[in-house]
Amino acid sequence: MPELPEVQYYKEYIDATSLRKKIKELEVRSRKVLSGVSEKRLKRALEGKSFLETTRRGKYLFISFSPEEWFYLHFGMTGDVRYYKGAEDPKHARVLFRFSSGYSLAFVNQRLFGKVGLTRAPEIFASEKGLGPDALDLDLVSFQARMRSKRGAVKPALMDQSVLAGVGNIYSDEILFQSRIHPRQLTTELDDEDLKRLYLNLRKVLSKSVEKKTELEKLPGSWLIHSREDKAKCPRCDSRIEKVRISGRNGYFCPGCQNR
DNA sequence: TTTCATGTTCAGCA
């Protein structure tokens, strides 16, 4: 379940569990998730080392194990990380770090759309991938400029990882709902005020979700996230939620709250 | 049995 808030949660989870512990063994259960690195090279790079620090950019999570060596993870549509003791490995564990303490850290990724690999630095990786600035590390003026640099509908612009990194399908719907902007509204039709509202709601939605530690049921009842279903009742007005297909993804919005 | 799913990437088209 990985958009920015979930990945941020995994980062904090790793910080709390897995730093400065010696990696006795690295186990690759599915080579499919390896990106640009062989199992052999990955094992050689990491075994005997310890994780030092973590950072996140958009939906990518980075963990250093020497000053210029970073392991990165991307979850795709499914997955998380799990830290546990003993031999009971979680289902769909694709890469496992065995610490000498007897604990393990597992990269869990059911659908195998996830990727892990190595890079010399998160910034280098981000520029190679064309990743934009992190959605929570962006000021209003740059947000406005970057959104305007992208034409077309506002929803795909929000989700474009080269414009800003971290927002996916679910949170883009939430941000647009709270900003009262229709997902098909063109970015060129948005004025400074619209973009400011969008920016403030983006920060609010993402930071509140980070705070609730991915427990969606703890998010306010006024949020769309609980009603992402065609013909569901809008949490704010009497309209019914509608489904729209935009850029190959299904989005949900309220035709009453979100006018064009 | 069919459709759909919190992502990314690529081909084809206007």
Next chain:
DNA sequence: GTGCTGAACATGAA
């Protein structure tokens, strides 16, 4: 080049 659509990737739930 830009934006949009559909498909592919792999697995499971409804």
